[in-house]
Amino acid sequence: MAHPLEALVLRHTHRLPDPSGPAGQGDVVARQFDAALLSVGFKLSAALLGRLSELTGETVAETARRTLETVREMVGDHVRHNVYFLDFPANVPDTFEFWTRCVTEALADDASRERTLAQLRTGVVDLLTLPTYGTYRHAYADLLAAHDELIAAAGDRMTVLHAGASPEVEVGALYLALAGSSTPLGEEALRDLRVLAEHCVDGPQPDSVPVRENRAVVNLARLHAGRDLLLDTVTDVLRLACALSDGDVSLTDPTRFRSLSRPIRRALLAGLDAVVGASPAKLADVHAHREAFKRLGERIHPHEYPRWPHALDVFAVARGEKEARTFDSRVEELLGVNDVTGAVELLTAAPGRLFRSLDRLLRTCLTQDERDAVVAAAEQVAPRVAGRVLLSVREHLHNRARESGERRVFVNRRGGAWVTADERTLVYPAERERLVDLLDAETRRRLPAPGHLLVDPDVLDVALPLSGKATAAGLGVLPRGSLSPVEGELLRFFVHWKQTSRDTDYDLSAVMLDAAYETVCWLSYTNLTDVEGEHSGDITEAPQGASEFINLRLGAVRGDFVVPQVNIFSGEDFETVEESFFGFMLRDAEQAGRPFEARTVRMKSGLRGPGRVALPLAFLRGSDGRWRAKWTHLYLRGTPNGNRVEENRVSVATLLRGIVERDYLTVRHLTDLMSDRATSTTLWDGASVPDGPVTYIGLERPEGLHPDSVVVTPENLRALIPA
Known part of the structure; x- marks a missing residue:
């Protein structure tokens, strides 16, 4: 019987979990399976073909059916792609000629003649009212009959499916990788993590779940299973409440909270009480999502549970009945009186915020002493900053070397984009270079020693996935900024x-x-x-x-x-x-x-x-x-x-210019840093692979790698981002 999450593993890893079934002689069916995969641009690795050949033909046939269904959907072949013009790309008419033909056919149609004549008298014809415009004029079978069979070419895509471990091992490993990711996941991966978390709640857990959205879906599974929750901010509880209502755990869109059972309400209130009781200053986090907390309070009725007074404080702050000064307001107050040094000292308690504020702080500085204080604070807290933040700031500072006055492109977490003039003053080159050196040194320190580093040259210009939200789900998709x-x-x-x-x-x-x-x-x-x-x-x-x-x-x-x-x-x-x-x-x-x-x-x-x-x-x-x-x-x-x-087209051209002319931090940056600690570095020639273990980074996993090798491809590129 197939594992219920087999398709999910296949999509994320291009590995087929080891099929279970009796031993047999399935080599003929396995070769037929491989041939069927070739028709959609996939193939079995030698190891996987050999493993399937050891099973019965019935087991291989059933595995093939499931796998073909999954890979066809991965590549978009699960639907019928018909076209309006039967012979496309041949015999596509001139636009005016085609529209004229549609009008002529409408005039010949009794049902549409009068309406079309009335439009012609006004001088404007709505194409959507013409009966032969905009809908298929032939069946999909007619399309197939009109086109010759595809001629195979050496350049056709060939995606290799590799042999995996047992289904439970593969599912568990994928869960740990997604839950423990150091970068936010895209919408589809986050949805998959939710399924995996429910399945793996009783199995091994990641050492940490650093991304808050990931933590919300992991907590959802833990709550349903009666496990302790992973909470260290009041916002963690709010995100969990959103997950319980199938809402947006990123808190970008408002969630319509459902009615919650008493045990769930008690769990949420107990979590809020514990977080605030351990650190009352965390009440300040309520301000960022006041309206959401007020709506949540209407659903969980905190006044019915006086034994959790700190949870009551959360909703009192949301309603404006209790004061809780935010960290940001204290920083803004110091900057408002030009006390950069004081603001920097305060920000050392929040290393991530300090690093995200470096550009503004340096532009606010009036003296060299203040600039030195900013850089010194960054040096002090760098070891406590998330790797994703280090790399994001590194990319930002690299692009700040350009002259000001250019257009700035902003992209939100969902891909929405807009452009504005860049009116910022330059960051002084000396401080910018000192910070770049600091960031590179700290990143290099955190990267693992790769041993023999084997790199596919085609992956070097792939942008680092500093957020999975910048990449759509699919096959062959690379992060924003990749070439x-x-x-x-x-x-x-x-x-x-x-x-x-x-x-x-x-x-x-x-x-x-x-x-x-x-x-x-x-x-x-x-x-x-x-x-x-x-x-x-x-x-x-x-x-x-x-x-x-x-x-x-x-x-x-x-x-x-x-x-x-x-x-x-x-x-x-x-x-x-x-x-x-x-x-x-x-x-x-x-x-x-x-x-x-x-x-x-x-x-x-x-x-x-x-x-x-x-x-x-x-x-x-x-x-x-x-x-x-x-x-x-x-x-x-x-x-x-x-x-x-x-x-x-003008807006498109402006946005494109901002993306094309921005330098994105790529895999090349990390491989250069890793090379300093590698025993040797080899650019892969697409043919032979070394005999011993390697750290391989490339677009596709080569066949024949040593089983102890570390393999990084676009499917798990986030693994390159240091913790």
Whole structure:
């Protein structure tokens, strides 16, 4: 019988937990399984193929069925990708010609003739009212019949599935990795952690759960199982209450608290009482979420439990009936009277806040003595600062070396983005360089000795995942700011969505920009063809799911940037639809095949973010003429309806410039620091691997690594961030 969390392990680790079953001779079925995987761009490692061959054919067949279902969903092949134009990318008509044809067909239709004539008299025709516009005109079977079989190419994606340990070992290891992560998880990973925490509550637990959102879902499982809770702030209790109501444990969106049972209410109040009783100063944390605490108080009735007086104080502060001065207000008071030294002394009690305030403190300093005091305080508390904060500040200070007066791009935790002028004064170079040296030294001290360090060169320009919230879930997805090579002659984007309850129209578009970020041209439903490529046609509703594609010939692209985007024209947003995802494929010019071919998919990511315009990534042409993908994971607010590439291209270009011209801290930075402690460092040539154990960092795990090797790939890249 399959483990209920087998698919979850496979998605996160690309390892197949060791199937249980009687011994047999399943080699024939195992090879058939491997061949079936090849059709969607996956394959079995030699070790996994050998292990499956030792089981019965029935066991292998059932394992294959489950695994194929999982990997097809990982790559987006679990849905039928139909297109409006049957022969796409061939025979896509000129836009005006196509619209004229739709009008002609509407005039020939008795049901739509009068309505169309009335619109023509006004001089404006609504395309959405034309019967042949926006809906599929042929069945999916017709599409399959119209396209030749895909020609296999050496450049097709090949993702290797490796042999895992027993299901319980794999599930437990994944739980420990996610729960103990030093960086926040994305939405899907946090949801998976919740499932894992419930399953693993009686098993081994991480030494610490440093990320507050992770702690909330771990506490939820512990509460249900009657275990002690992990609480050290009043906000930990608030996050747990949000988790109990299936709300937002990041506290970004308000949660509608449910009615809670008496045992749950007692547990929450006892937790608040213990936290405040141990440290009354933590009452100040209530101010940041006063409204949420007031709403929670209405649900848990603290006045009914006078034996927990410190918990009563929490809600008294939230209502404004009790004073609790915040740490930040004390810092602001000192800075308000230009007492930088006093503010710095106070901030040494909160090392993370001190480091996040370094830029402001140095800009506020009036004398060299004050600047020296800021740097000295940073040196004093650096060992107590989280590794993620050290690296974030390091990236920030590196980018502060530039001249002021540029545009500043802000991105919130959900990918919402906006731009403003950068009016900050420069940080003095001497202090900036001293802090950079300090940060590098402290990071180097915390990194493990890697032994033989084996590095895939293609991973060096991948940005460090300082927050999983900056990365969408999916296959082949990299953190914001990452650069990855693009090899192929044809680049094809795709979007798929399925509406939940009302007609929803997503529009896939791509804008081409020159080196000055000025628009060269675009492809969309308003411009179906150009020298660069073709659009597959507009689909305006998706009750059964819908797909749109853009096909580009990279050699024909005018300009230096290609920016795909998904615009919501009408209907449900990215967080309301039943399903929505974006991706891209790469093909050689001679490859045929259907519009969607799983083995050519290089990336598939979910679209789950605020706003009405999604910008998953961009493509940059380098000075060497080669194309690279730059990962953005951004969302623009857009307008409630009618978002179009023509109207948002200026905003898109401004945001893109901010992302492209910012230097992100990459894997290269950490491998350079690790090399100082390595016995040897080798750039992997893609062929042979060393005989002994190594620390391998790359985009894909090579076959044949020593079993005692430490392996870091994009699936567990967060493991590089020091604690």
